[in-house]
Amino acid sequence: MTSGQATHYYYPGPSHWQLWGALALLLMAMGTVVWMWGNWTIGPILIAIGVGFLVLMLVGWFHRVAHESESGRYNEQVDVSYRWSMSWFIFSEVMFFGAFFGALFFMRVISVPDLGSLAHSKMLWPNFTAAWPTAGPGLAGLQFTPMEAWGIAAINTLILLTSGATVTWAHWGLKKDRRWQLILGLILTIGLGIVFLCLQGYEYYHAYFHQGLTLGAGAYGATFFLLTGFHGFHVTVGTIMLIVILGRCLAGHFKPEHHFGFEGVSWYWHFVDVVWLLLFIFVYWLA
Numbered sequence: 001m002t003s004g005q006a007t008h009y010y011y012p013g014p015s016h017w018q019l020w021g022a023l024a025l026l027l028m029a030m031g032t033v034v035w036m037w038g039n040w041t042i043g044p045i046l047i048a049i050g051v052g053f054l055v056l057m058l059v060g061w062f063h064r065v066a067h068e069s070e071s072g073r074y075n076e077q078v079d080v081s082y083r084w085s086m087s088w089f090i091f092s093e094v095m096f097f098g099a100f101f102g103a104l105f106f107m108r109v110i111s112v113p114d115l116g117s118l119a120h121s122k123m124l125w126p127n128f129t130a131a132w133p134t135a136g137p138g139l140a141g142l143q144f145t146p147m148e149a150w151g152i153a154a155i156n157t158l159i160l161l162t163s164g165a166t167v168t169w170a171h172w173g174l175k176k177d178r179r180w181q182l183i184l185g186l187i188l189t190i191g192l193g194i195v196f197l198c199l200q201g202y203e204y205y206h207a208y209f210h211q212g213l214t215l216g217a218g219a220y221g222a223t224f225f226l227l228t229g230f231h232g233f234h235v236t237v238g239t240i241m242l243i244v245i246l247g248r249c250l251a252g253h254f255k256p257e258h259h260f261g262f263e264g265v266s267w268y269w270h271f272v273d274v275v276w277l278l279l280f281i282f283v284y285w286l287a
Helices: 017-036 042-070 076-117 149-175 179-210 218-250 260-285
Strands: none
Touching: 017 042, 042 260, 076 218, 076 260, 149 179, 149 218, 149 260, 179 218, 218 260
8 A cells, every 4th residue: 555545445425416417417308308399599508508517517526536536535445446447337338339330240241131132122122232331221222422441530540549659658657757748648649639539520521511421321321420429429528538637637646656547547548549440440441
């Protein structure tokens, strides 16, 4: 056990931040439903208020956890608990993306060839060709251009691989107690994450308005936007987490022998990198 750490397992007292989080999610859900029903005034307002409460909860809860950690209330047992918690969280994310990759595999390898092999397929869907990418037999006449692998997708792959290297470099700096290396590595990683999101936003814009590829483009459009969209959401969450960690580093938090707050975020970022590599291979390259 390092000096300054508690001798007993720390059990936090009651917290009100969960209530703020529940209220935020309720308002966001209500706002979304109202907006979908055509109220373009109340819906966005409810969503905005919900997002505000969510930000309040995150700031307050993060501040409390950071204060508990820096005040020495966490010992090695608490550290192990956090490591297991983060490991199971990332495992749940693996299962989440595994379901979408499984759906993609089922459509490409099983359902599309099976539909094309039916004896009466030409009569039911005369324009349907059982080859991927496709919108499916119900949208056989829909025209769209599949995404290219060796354009923005390849650039984004290089960006994320580089960001994995910069966050690892920052981790080495923390272990060696070189604060300048830690902070510079985090700034570079955050910058690369933001560039990735900007390029993905441009790619979506180009797909919608120039390639005819939308969420309504059947099997291919749905799987493309769901997989890449959820990954983009995870990159956004990871970038926010890195910004929080950068703020803590600038405030002098974390020590070479006690820094799981940083380590957990770096695990998450490497997970995001690996998922993107799979996306690049199976969604872009092998499309």
